Amino acid sequence: MVASTRDWVIIIVGILEIILLIGLLISLFIIYRKVNNLINKIKETVHKIENMITSPYFKVGAFLVKTFAPGFEMFHKKEKKEGKANG
Secondary structure, eight states: HHHHHHHHHHHHHHHHHHHHHHHHHHHHHHHHHHHHHHHHHHHHHHHHHHHHHHHHHHHHHHHHHHHHHHHHHHHHHHHHHHHHHOO
16 A cells, blocks of 8 residues: 555656656746847847947048048159159
8 A cells, every 4th residue: 555655656746747847948948039039139239239339430431541542642652753763
């Protein structure tokens, strides 16, 4: 009688442990999907903010290079001509 009751308790506890383990795995999977979705949204937001902050600086830099590059090029050519004349 005692051995039979002990066996049933072991079986019931084993089944409950399996059910709890499956529930835990399902819960972890649901949490992973929600956190992963949240991380993707955060990455998108950071990317948008990064573009909003850095884009104007790139535009100003490109404008400055486009504006002053011909002047620097003319100065550089002038130096080369003077170097050839002296050397």
